[in-house]
Amino acid sequence: MSATESISVIQRSQVDLLDFVDWTGVECLNQSSSHSLANALKQGYREDDGLNLESDADEQLLIYIPFTQVIKLYAIVIKGPEEEGPKTVKFFTNKEHMGFSNVNDFPPSDTAILSPDHLKGKPIVLKYVKFQSVRSVETTDMKGLKKIEEH
Numbered sequence: 001m002s003a004t005e006s007i008s009v010i011q012r013s014q015v016d017l018l019d020f021v022d023w024t025g026v027e028c029l030n031q032s033s034s035h036s037l038a039n040a041l042k043q044g045y046r047e048d049d050g051l052n053l054e055s056d057a058d059e060q061l062l063i064y065i066p067f068t069q070v071i072k073l074y075a076i077v078i079k080g081p082e083e084e085g086p087k088t089v090k091f092f093t094n095k096e097h098m099g100f101s102n103v104n105d106f107p108p109s110d111t112a113i114l115s116p117d118h119l120k121g122k123p124i125v126l127k128y129v130k131f132q133s134v135r136s137v138e139t140t141d142m143k144g145l146k147k148i149e150e151h
Contacts, residue, residue, distance in 0.1 A: 014074055017067070018043055025066040025136075029100065032056040037063060052080075062100060066136040073131035075123035078114065085119045088112070092138040093131060103140055 021041070028037035035054035039045050055061050073093075080086055090108035092098065098106065109130040118124055131137075 017071060017073070020067045020069060020071055022066040022068045025064070027062075027064040028053070029062040030055045030057050030060060041065070060100070060140065062098065062103060063139045064096070064098070064136060065138070066096075067134065071134050072128075073126060073134045073137060074128060075125045077121055077123050078118060079121050080119045082116045082119050086114055089114060089124075090140045091126065092140075093134050094136055095138050096136065098138055 018041070026037065026041070031037055032054045033056070035052055037053055039048075039051035040053040045051050053061065076091070078086065078089065089112045090103075091110045091112070092103075092106060093109045095106060110127045112118070112124045112126075114124070115122070
């Protein structure tokens with residue numbers, strides 16, 4: 001998805017939230033050192049189809065993204081290969097330092113079953129009422145992730 005295309009999926013009152021990410025606190029468990037979260041999240045990297053995020057161990061990633069201020073999260077764009085990309089993604093709000101050992105102790109704020117269209121860049125609209133006062137978002141089950149954009 002080009003920068004122009006990604007802007008077109010953002011509605012008038014919405015903005016790309018990359019300017020509000022607290023980069024000092026971003027974490028990704030199980031990421032490959034050569035295929036890190038920066039490839040999927042940072043502007044300039046996420047637009048490059050040759051870069052991606054991959055797990056170094058198994059098919060599961062756990063991503064933690066804190067924000068510099070409280071935000072309202074409407075949708076997330078996730079791109080990946082249809083055959084190997086994520087199938088189900090769980091989203092958690094305002095949970096800090098979750099790990100693979102305790103992630104199942106918390107109910108997700110939302111769960112998305114990704115279609116082939118989602119993996120091509122169609123926005124995943126979240127349960128808006130559960131994403132009104134977000135200080136951080138955490139995702140799990142992100143096998144084969146290519147790009148992330150938050151709106």
